Structure formats: structure tokens, C-alpha cells
Amino acid sequence: xxxxxxxxxxxxxxxxxxxxxxxxxxxxxxxxxxxxxxxxxxxxxxxxxxxxxxxxxxxxxxxxxxxxxxxxxxxxxxxxxxxxxxxxxxxxxxxxxxxxxxxxxxxxxxxxxxxxxxxxxxxxxxxxxxxxxxxxxxxxxxxxxxxxxxxxxxxxxxxxxxxxxxxxxxxxxxxxxxxxxxxxxxxxxxxxxxxxxxxxxxxxxxxxxxxxxxxxxxxxxxxxxxxxxxxxxxxxxxxxxxxxxxxxxxxxxxxxxxxxxxxxxxxxxxxxxxxxxxxxxxxxxxxxxxxxxxxxxxxxxxxxxxxxxxxxxxxxxxxxxxxxxxxxxxxxxxxxxxxxxxxxxxxxxxxxxxxxxxxxxxxxxxxxxxxxxxxxxxxxxxxxxxxxxxxxxxxxxxxxxxxxxxxxxxxxxxxxxxxxxxxxxxxxxxxxxxxxxxxxxxxxxxxx
Amino acid sequence: xxxxxxxxxxxxxxxxxxxxxxxxxxxxxxxxxxxxxxxxxxxxxxxxxxxxxxxxxxxxxxxxxxxxxxxxxxxxxxxxxxxxxxxxxxxxxxxxxxxxxxxxxxxxxxxxxxxxxxxxxxxxxxxxxxxxxxxxxxxxxxxxxxxxxxxxxxxxxxxxxxxxxxxxxxxxxxxxxxxxxxxxxxxxxxxxxxxxxxxxxxxxxxxxxxxxxxxxxxxxxxxxxxxxxxxxxxxxxxxxxxxxxxxxxxxxxxxxxxxxxxxxxxxxxxxxxxxxxxxxxxxxxxxxxxxxxxxxxxxxxxxxxxxxxxxxxx
Numbered sequence: 001x002x003x004x005x006x007x008x009x010x011x012x013x014x015x016x017x018x019x020x021x022x023x024x025x026x027x028x029x030x031x032x033x034x035x036x037x038x039x040x041x042x043x044x045x046x047x048x049x050x051x052x053x054x055x056x057x058x059x060x061x062x063x064x065x066x067x068x069x070x071x072x073x074x075x076x077x078x079x080x081x082x083x084x085x086x087x088x089x090x091x092x093x094x095x096x097x098x099x100x101x102x103x104x105x106x107x108x109x110x111x112x113x114x115x116x117x118x119x120x121x122x123x124x125x126x127x128x129x130x131x132x133x134x135x136x137x138x139x140x141x142x143x144x145x146x147x148x149x150x151x152x153x154x155x156x157x158x159x160x161x162x163x164x165x166x167x168x169x170x171x172x173x174x175x176x177x178x179x180x181x182x183x184x185x186x187x188x189x190x191x192x193x194x195x196x197x198x199x200x201x202x203x204x205x206x207x208x209x210x211x212x213x214x215x216x217x218x219x220x221x222x223x224x225x226x227x228x229x230x231x232x233x234x235x236x237x238x239x240x241x242x243x244x245x246x247x248x249x250x251x252x253x254x255x256x257x258x259x260x261x262x263x264x265x266x267x268x269x270x271x272x273x274x275x276x277x278x279x280x281x282x283x284x285x286x287x288x289x290x291x292x293x294x295x296x297x298x299x300x301x302x303x304x305x306x307x308x309x310x311x312x313x314x315x316x317x318x319x320x321x322x323x324x325x326x327x328x329x330x331x332x333x334x335x336x337x338x339x340x341x342x343x344x345x346x347x348x349x350x351x352x353x354x355x356x357x358x359x360x361x362x363x364x365x366x367x368x369x370x371x372x373x374x375x376x377x378x379x380x381x382x383x384x385x386x387x388x389x390x391x392x393x394x395x396x397x398x399x400x401x402x403x404x405x406x407x408x409x410x411x412x413x414x415x416x417x418x419x420x421x422x423x424x425x426x427x428x429x430x431x432x433x434x435x436x437x438x439x440x441x442x443x444x445x446x447x448x
Numbered sequence: 449x450x451x452x453x454x455x456x457x458x459x460x461x462x463x464x465x466x467x468x469x470x471x472x473x474x475x476x477x478x479x480x481x482x483x484x485x486x487x488x489x490x491x492x493x494x495x496x497x498x499x500x501x502x503x504x505x506x507x508x509x510x511x512x513x514x515x516x517x518x519x520x521x522x523x524x525x526x527x528x529x530x531x532x533x534x535x536x537x538x539x540x541x542x543x544x545x546x547x548x549x550x551x552x553x554x555x556x557x558x559x560x561x562x563x564x565x566x567x568x569x570x571x572x573x574x575x576x577x578x579x580x581x582x583x584x585x586x587x588x589x590x591x592x593x594x595x596x597x598x599x600x601x602x603x604x605x606x607x608x609x610x611x612x613x614x615x616x617x618x619x620x621x622x623x624x625x626x627x628x629x630x631x632x633x634x635x636x637x638x639x640x641x642x643x644x645x646x647x648x649x650x651x652x653x654x655x656x657x658x659x660x661x662x663x664x665x666x667x668x669x670x671x672x673x674x675x676x677x678x679x680x681x682x683x684x685x686x687x688x689x690x691x692x693x694x695x696x697x698x699x700x701x702x703x704x705x706x707x708x709x710x711x712x713x714x715x716x717x718x719x720x721x722x723x724x725x726x727x728x729x730x731x732x733x734x735x736x737x738x739x740x741x742x743x744x745x746x747x748x749x750x751x752x753x754x755x756x757x758x759x760x761x762x
Contacts (some may be wrong), residue, residue, distance in 0.1 A: 078510075080512070083512055109516075200705040200707050228460075250600075251601070252599075252620055252621045252705060253618075253621055254620045255599075257619075378609065405511075410725070413719065417705065417707045419706070420621075420705075421707055424622055426708060
């Protein structure tokens with residue numbers, strides 16, 4: 001009996017060791033003995049990335065001997081994995097997905113390959129077709145460190161039925177004051193006037209709120225990295241946002257970010273929403289949304305600037321440590337090519353084509369038809385935002401709803417927690433921002 | 449060396465006490481010790497090396513996204529810990545949230561344990577159902593509470609409040625600590641209940657019968673017979689429940705994100721290490737947390753808990 005148990009135990013541990021070893025081989029095995037290449041792609045698990053995995057067979061057919069292995073991770077884990085990989089020069093990953101916030105930082109640290117020469121040399125790839133603001137956001141000193149896979153901006157989305165019932169009309173370029181007036185009139189016991197993110201986090205609350213701050217004339221840092229969190233413009237903008245939520249926003253805002261607001265809007269519980277343009281494709285899907293076909297879309301609301309949408313893209317980049325650069329480059333080009341967009345449209349459906357990456361996508365007739373409600377405005381907004389100077393004054397970094405310094409996640413999170421206290425009425429906005437100022441300044445001092 | 453000499457001394461001074469250890473026994477003892485040694489070394493290495501590494505790291509400047517800027521930091525990280533005020537407020541939040549959850553789940557758990565201790569039809573099913581919340585993963589439990597129970601529009605709690613004519617409560621916005629305490633209490637009530645139920649069932653029926661023969665009412669029996677009997681079980685339940693609740697992180701990460709006085713030590717550590725990416729500072733927070741926990745635990749274990757005090761006397 002004991003002997004049997006021991007045998008089971010030994011067997012189990014051997015299996016465990018075997019699993020661990022084969023796991024290592026799978027992740028680290030760059031080139032095989034017979035010239036075959038396995039590319040390891042570390043990616044966040046977004047729907048568009050899953051589509052890419054589904055279609056990778058097409059790339060493998062065109063490139064015999066190359067297989068692509070997808071490793072899905074959470075955003076935070078991905079960062080840790082890439083950091084460790086690059087620091088230890090292990091070369092585990094041949095391709096990584098990185099957000100617009102990380103690409104310039106990782107590029108400057110020398111973690112990513114500069115793709116500019118290779119992309120420009122290939123006339124078929126047509127690098128100039130990529131949306132200019134997105135390219136700007138992922139380049140440092142004219143060196144492009146990644147290729148946009150898909151991108152988004154932020155727009156105003158509104159329920160046309162509710163607007164008609166109240167006799168209101170949304171202009172194409174609304175101001176925040178107009179939005180506040182509309183929200184007040186549309187706020188009824190059945191539905192709230194507007195949904196805005198209140199969940200504390202640099203990527204939650206502060207994504208839309210930073211664009212509000214910028215169009216009110218405020219900014220996180222001035223040109224010399226002096227924090228401007230307690231400046232009058234910043235305070236005015238946050239006060240406006242908090243008052244708007246208080247007067248005609250959704251109940252329990254601190255619980256809400258993108259997904260929660262999306263649910264509220266698609267079930268007809270709110271009349272308006274200012275958030276990521278990518279939401280439009282979900283709102284227009286009759287299977288998941290009760291308001292499909294009833295929605296209208298407009299530019300992001302403004303005050304002092306011409307345009308106030310944010311800019312975000314998920315990109316494919318090649319770590320400096322890869323041992324299969326040529327094959328990795330071929331895959332990156334394939335996944336962001338015009339042909340790939342055609343392939344997605346034909347195989348998976350035209351609404352699933354990655355948006356906000358290539359201008360030519362918006363000229364495909366099938367795509368125009370499938371995405372008629374939101375494609376034109378997405379392209380219009382994305383081509384008119386300015387990541388170099390989104391606010392009223394020049395800023396020392398490139399990017400709209402974030403600051404491309406490593407400390408920003410932390411600063412954004414902490415200040416967002418303070419603002420959430422103000423939303424709940426436990427402190428005032430002014431007090432919260434006075435507390436946030438030194439937090440932001442400590443991070444700013446490190447950039448000087 | 450020293451143990452051997454003590455043993456020898458004892459043998460000389462008081463020959464009538466333990467008989468002198470025979471050389472073969474001593475060899476056996478040495479052999480036994482040698483056999484235990486590898487396991488002891490492994491467990492020391494496994495448990496102590498990470499802590500020592502943490503202490504070393506806590507004296508370095510190490511931000512994950514600034515790999516070029518690492519080095520010895522002296523006490524800088526520790527100064528930051530105490531200078532920015534996060535630590536004390538977080539300590540207070542931890543005490544408040546863990547303490548209330550322990551007390552509430554213990555009280556409710558005791559009530560359920562008393563009910564389940566009676567014989568009734570479907571007792572087994574009732575017991576299994578009562579234990580379920582403890583078996584749900586904390587992350588899943590937090591999601592259930594966030595979307596099904598406490599949602600402001602159609603969460604069951606708010607629907608129930610509306611049904612009796614009360615307005616909906618925006619739990620996460622207005623009452624973050626209460627939200628967390630509710631979820632934690634829900635999850636740990638079954639745990640407390642299980643331990644107390646074991647205690648109740650180990651109580652001798654004869655004692656209870658004798659008490660009722662002597663004319664003691666239900667309340668007096670509970671107060672003077674059952675509760676003293678349960679004391680050790682309550683202590684164990686509080687200790688284990690406290691340790692587990694102290695580490696609970698999921699409801700805060702999923703529901704409140706640390707606002708409104710819900711930033712407990714585990715969440716603060718997570719924030720420093722994975723949002724701030726400041727490994728050095730996070731390590732310093734960790735070391736101080738360990739020191740405080742050790743201090744509190746040793747005082748509490750030695751003075752408050754009868755279980756451990758008695759064990760020492762024996």
C-alpha cells in the first residue's frame with residue numbers, strides 16, 4: 001500500500017517536472033534544429049487579439065516553417081514578463097503587444113527594435129497609410145518602435161430616442177457646457193443624464209478626466225515638469241466633472257468604468273456617454289445591445305481646445321532581445337497589413353476589422369457599410385487629435401490621456417482615489433487636488 | 449554541544465531523575481538529528497531566504513521601469529513609508545475592516561452554529577448550503593456581490609431596499625468600508641460557524657442534562673456551560689479567521705480600488721509593487737508590516753489566547 005502511494009507520488013512529481021520543462025521549452029524554444037522557427041507572441045487577451053490568433057494559420061501557410069505561438073496575459077503580467085525578459089536578455093518573446101503608454105517608454109529604454117527603416121523600405125506595406133497621430137504617439141525622435149494593431153479615440157455617444165423625446169439636438173462638436181445642460185434635462189428617475197467613469201485608476205477615471213482637464217486649459221505638468229494638479233484650470237475641470245456626475249450622472253459612479261457604463265447605455269439606463277470610440281461597435285450590435293440603431297455619435301466635448309478626444313492604440317512591437325527578428329517583422333507586417341484587414345472582414349465579419357490603424361480600411365466599401373454608424377466619426381476624430389499638444393499649453397511628453405513617465409500609473413491612481421473621495425462627498429475637489437499636487441510633483445521632480 | 453553538556457550535568461546532580469543516556473541511545477539521537485537536518489535546512493532556506501532578500505531589497509532603489517537607476521538607498525524607503533502618511537491610515541483601515549469582519553462573522557457564525565447544532569429534517573443539506581460561501585473563490589465572491597447584490601440599479605440588496613420603500617444605496621461610492629466588510633463577513637461566517645459547530649458537538653450531553661436537571665434555563669446553560677466550553681474554539685476561530693481576513697485582497701481590488709478608507713495593507717503593498725512598480729519601497733512596507741504583525745501576534749498569542757498559554761504551562 002505504502003509502496004503504491006510512494007509510486008504515485010514519484011509519478012506525480014515526475015509529471016510536474018516534465019510539464020515545467022516542456023513549458024520552458026515552449027516559451028524559450030526559438031529556432032528548431034531543422035530551420036523551423038517558432039515565434040512567441042506575448043499579448044493581452046482582447047477580442048481583436050483573439051481574432052489574430054484565429055487567423056494566424058494564413059500567415060503560417062504563406063511562410064512555411066514558421067509557427068506562431070500566442071501567450072495571453074494580463075496587462076500587468078505582460079509588463080513584468082517583458083521587463084524580466086529584456087533585463088535578462090533571455091529572448092523568450094519575439095513579439096509583444098504594448099499600449100501607446102508603454103511603447104515610447106520602452107523604446108527610449110532600448111527595449112524595442114526601431115522599425116522605421118524596415119517599414120519604410122517596404123513599398124507594399126505602405127507605412128504612410130497608418131494614422132498619423134497614432135504613429136506620432138508610438139515614435140520617439142522619429143523612430144517608430146511599434147506598429148498599431150488597432151486604435152481608438154473618445155467620442156460622445158447619445159441615445160437619439162431620448163434626445164428626440166426631450167426635443168434636444170446634439171451638435172457634431174458639442175461643448176461641455178452644452179453636454180451639462182443636455183444631461184440636466186435628460187436626467188429622469190428612469191434614466192440618468194450621462195454616464196462618466198468614476199472608478200479610481202489612471203486608466204479608468206483619469207482617461208476621460210484628463211481630456212476634460214486639457215480642454216479646460218489644465219495639464220498634469222508644465223513644460224518644466226512642475227505639477228499643475230492644484231492649478232485653477234485643473235480644479236475647475238475636476239469640479240465640473242464631479243458636479244456633472246452629482247447633478248445628472250449615473251448613480252454609484254465609483255463602481256463604474258468602461259464596461260459598467262457600456263451596460264448602462266446598452267440597456268437604456270442612461271442618455272449619454274463620453275468614452276472610447278470602440279464602444280460604438282458594441283452598441284451597434286443588435287445581439288448584445290438594446291439600443292442598436294438608436295444611437296448617435298458626436299465629437300468629444302470641448303471648452304478651450306478645438307478637439308478633445310483621447311488617443312489609444314494597441315501595438316505590436318519586437319523586443320530588442322528576439323533571436324528571430326526577420327520572421328517577427330514579417331508577422332508584425334502581416335498582422336497590420338491591408339491584406340489582414342481584408343482577411344478579417346471576409347473570414348470573421350466586417351465589424352471585426354481592427355479599427356483606427358489604417359486610413360485605407362475606411363475606404364473598403366464593405367466596411368463602410370457595416371460600420372456606417374461610427375466609422376466616419378472615428379476616423380475624423382482620430383485624424384484630428386494632436387498627441388503632441390492636446391491641451392492649451394505645450395507639454396513635455398507625447399500623449400493625450402496619460403503622461404508617458406513610469407510614475408504616471410502610480411500618480412494617476414493615487415489622485416484618482418482622492419478624486420473618488422470627492423465624488424462621494426467625503427472631501428472637496430480642492431482638498432483632494434491639494435493632496436494630489438505633492439504626489440504629482442514628486443514624480444515630476446524625477447524627470448527634471 | 450550545549451544540549452549535550454546540560455544533559456550530562458542533570459545526570460550528575462540528580463541521579464534519580466532521567467537515567468543516564470546510554471551511548472547507543474545517544475548515537476541514535478545523533479542519527480535522528482542528522483536525518484532531520486536536511487528537512488530543517490530546506491525549510492529554513494525556503495522560509496527565511498525570501499524574507500532576508502526582502503530586507504535587502506528594502507534598502508535599495510529599485511523601480512522596475514527605471515532599470516538604469518538602481519542602487520543602495522539606505523533608509524530612504526523606510527523614511528518614505530513613514531513620511532507620506534499612507535502607512536498609518538492603511539494600518540487603521542486594516543484594523544477596522546479586519547476587526548469588524550472578524551467580530552461580525554464570529555457573532556453570526558455562532559448564531560448559525562447554535563441553530564445547526566439542533567436535530568431537524570434536512571440538517572445535512574442545510575449545513576452544506578451554509579458552508580458554500582466559504583468555498584467560493586474570493587474574487588468570484590467579490591464579482592457576485594458587485595454585480596448581483598450591491599449594484600445600484602438592479603442589485604438584489606437595493607431591490608429589497610426599494611421593496612420596503614427605502615432608496616437605493618450607492619454602496620461603493622458612499623459606503624466603501626461597509627461594502628468590503630459585508631463581503632468579507634459573508635465569506636467568513638461559514639468558517640467561524642464550522643469551528644464553533646465542532647466545539648458545540650464536542651460538548652458532553654450529560655453536562656447539559658445535569659444543568660437542566662439542576663434547573664438552569666437555556667440562557668444560563670449557554671452562558672455558564674456552553675460559552676466557557678467554546679472559549680478555546682472561539683479563540684482558534686478568531687485567530688485563523690483574523691489571519692485569513694488580514695490577507696484578503698480581492699474585494700478591495702475588484703470593488704473599491706482602495707478609496708474611502710479601504711486601502712488595507714495588502715492592497716497598499718500591491719499598489720506600491722505593481723502600480724508604483726517600486727520594488728524597494730514595497731519591500732520596506734512589507735518588512736514593517738511583518739515587524740508589526742510579529743509584535744501584535746506575539747503579544748496577543750501570549751496574553752489573550754488561553755489555548756497557547758495553557759499549552760506553555762503544560
